[in-house]
Amino acid sequence: MNQQEIKQLETDLWDSANTLRANSKLTAAEYKDPVLGLILLRYAQNRYDQAKGAVEASIPEGPRGKRSATKDDFLAQGAMMLPEKSQYDYLADLPEGEAIDEAINEAMRLIENEYPDLQGVLPKNYQEMDTDLLSELIRVFNKDSVKNLTGDVFGRIYEFFLMKFSMDGAGAQEGGEFFTPPSLVQLIVNLIKPDHGIIHDPACGSAGMFVQTGHFLEENKSVKSINEAITCYGTELKSNNTRLAKMNLAIHGIEGKIIEDNSFYSDPHNLVGKCDFVMANPPFNVKKVDKKKDYVKNDVRLFKDVGIPNADNGNYLWIQYFHSYLNKNGRAGFVMTSSATDAGSTEKNIREKLVETGDVDCIVSVGNNFFYTRSLPCHVWFLDKGKPRVNKDKILMIDARNTFRVVTNTINDFSLGQLQNFSTVMESYRGDSRAIADGNEKHQKNAIELATEISREVNLLRQQCQEILDEHKSVSLDFTDVVDELAIFSKVPSEPEFDECKTLIHVFENPVEKLTLHLEEYQTALEQDKKELSALDNKNTDKNKAKKKQLDEHGKLLRSLVIIIKEHRQVLKESLSNYKQQVKDWQFMLENFPENEYQDIEGFCKIVNKDEVKENDFSLTPGRYVGYKIQIDEEFDYKFRISEINKELNSLNHSANDLMNFIQGVKL
Structure with missing residues (x-):
């Protein structure tokens, strides 16, 4: 499956599952775990089916024939040996009237009995769900399109469902802590590049940091397997999140040790000074941490003398843990509340000591609306104890508050191109003289891939339109010129430069819109012809018969074309939006780093030294250093928006005047 097909499948499965929930009495939080459990079960079935042939082939012939397959045989193929009653097919084929809820609970129990690492992890509360709802859910994940999916795709689906549940507020009662938005996870992983060794997340939620690390290793074609390259350790306070994390690792085939514990009062993995990488999105502003506990007072993870902050929040405890x-x-890379970069009193003393170590590498300001359950801005901190000597007294400040992509009215994220730009700037700051040039080459490559994808989609549209026209040759409507214009997409230049890629935006936009407009014009004309025909006398004359037949043929042609265009239009709209964003992100680098060398960019990035930070009272807020640059969105219609605001203001003024007149007319 290509990326577009995977994305469509994710959406279709979510829509199906979410529609079922909408017709039930369950909240998103109540629905989340059972659905994720079924995804894991479906994945286990697919891995079992895919491994079965290889397992049977690997068993040698003995004097009495082949022995029976064992659990170890399946583990060697990266699969679980599922008991019969834990197999998805068994559940899907249960006769109507059987207790499906208890059957699923039993399936989960049997798996846990066979695999101790999953003990207590799988959901077993299916009796709380309506049996008809469960049966429908089983069918949703038993479609042919799902049965042959690989682990990678299932991992994507699991992550997609986690994200959607988070967006729907599942877990909001727990502070929305189980899921970190993918953009922030990718930012952290891209900038610290966790490609080996021990990785720790002391507030691991659903283990998204570990999963993204796995993606990073795959994308960068690590010579070692994920489990050979890295060892994952996670700590999580909440039981439900711990289960989510273990299921997430299982479905991605990542080995890891997740312990349910409180990181404020313990270090269960005993990892001080041992980690190659630390990544986290800890809960912000945690109150009531008991700093009088002996463990806290004697915690070796804290700086001596200044380690325990007076403020009633855990922010600077977390920061010291990550460093230690x-x-x-x-x-280390971690998300932190925006207030932490300027916090005063004892927190400032801790920050000063941290800056003096020379280990603060980079701070990135992130704007509003990146989190799904709250709109707060944040900062992402990066520490590096192995910084090159030339950078030991320097910190890269990036203000990304004006760098984002609008997903919905309430959610923003970073595009892949924007994430690449952050990574490119970071690598250039670290001393890679080829980083910016290489980054631009990646932009070009990605633009070509997206353009080719659009070309393929539009060319398919052209072919299908042509087939429809060939079926209706007797129709007098002429679409030839417009359909032929789509043929321009049959080939994208092999290595187009930036200007060519930018020009392609308009080339891509025009023909499909023209075809749609052409259809609308014919549709209007057809409706007018129908009105004229109905206005004629009802005599069944040959002329009227011919006219009616012609209109019917026109109608069939138009309906067929409309169906085809609707099928392609949404895909093209999304692909074109991605392409525009890619070109825009590429343009940003070309305009700001024309010599392919790092330079401070007003309003975006600046390398500061410790003396400058000291002069600013040890503030680590990028906005203090990078300055401010007014950015104009060329695609935004400012004049129209101002006109809208004026109309709205006038309307409000009229309403205010009417209300004032009414109040003044009231006799007390």
Whole structure:
């Protein structure tokens, strides 16, 4: 499956599952775990089916024939040996009237009995769900399109469902802590590049940091397997999140040790000074941490003398934990509340000591609306104990508050191109002289891939339109010129430069819109002809018969074309939007780094030294250093928006005047 097909499948499965929930009495939080459990079960079935042939082939012939397959045989193929009553097919084929809820609970129990690492992890509360709803859910994940999916795709689906549940507020009662938005996880992973060794997340939620690390290793074609390259350790306070994390690792085939514990009062993995990488999105502003506990007072993870902040929040405890876990070359990336970069009093003292170590590598300001359950801005901190000597007294400040992509009215994220730009700037700051040039080459490559994808889609549209026209040759409507114009997409230049890629935006936009407009014009004309025909006398004359037949043929042709265009239009709209964003992100780098060398960019990035930070009272807020640059969105219609605002203001003024007149006319 290509990326577009996977994305469509994710959406279709979510829509089906969410529609079922909408017709039930369950909240998103109540629905989340059972659905994720069924996804894991479906994945286990697919892996079992895919491994079965290889397992049977690997068993040698003995004097009495082949022995029976064992659990170890399946584990060697990266699969679980499922008991019969835990197999998805068994559940899907249960006769009507059977207790499906108890059957699923039993399936989960049997798997846990066979695999101790999953003990207590799988959901077993299906009796709380309506049996008809469960049966429908089983059918949703038993479609042919799902049965042959690989682990990678299932991992994507699991992550997609986690994200959607988070957006729907599932877990909001827990602070929305189980899921970190993918953009922020990708930002952290891309900048610290966790490609080896021990990785720790002391507030791991659903283990998204570990999963994204796996993606990073795959995308960068690591010579080692994920489990050979890295060892994952996670700590999580909440039981439900711990289960989510273990299921997430299982479905992605990542080995890891997740312990349910409170990181404020314990270090269950004993990892101080041992980690190659630390990544986290800890809960912000945690109150009532008991700083009088002996463990806290004697915690080796805290700086001596200044380690325990007076403020009633856990922010600077977390920051010190992350720093302490790193080995001499370790890197950390973590999300933190915006207030932490300027916090005063004892928190400032801790920040000063941290800056003096020279280990603060980079701070990124992130704007509003990146989190699904709250709109707060945040900062992403990066520490590096192995910084090159030339950078030891320097910090890269990036203000990304004006860098984002609008997903919905309430949610923003980073595009892949924007994430690449952050990574490119970081690598250039670290001393890679080829980073910016290489980054631009990646932009070009990605633009070509997206353009080719659009070309393929539009060419398919052209072919299908042509087939429809060939079927209706007797129709007098002429679409030839417009359909032929779509043929321009049959080939994209092999290595187009930026200007060519930018020009392609208009080339892509025009023909499909023209075809749609052409259809609308004919549709209007057809409706007018129908009105004229109905206005004629009802005599069944040959002329009227011919006219009616012609209109019917026109109608069939138009309906067929409309169906085809609707099928392609949404895909093309999304693909074109991605292409525009890719070109825009590429343009940003070309305009700001024309010599392919790092330079400070007003309003975006600046390299500061410790003396400058000291002069600013040890503030680590990028906005203090990078300055401000007014950015104009060329695609936004400012004049129209101002006109809208004026109309709205006038309307409100009229309403206010009417209300004032009414109040003044009231006799007390």
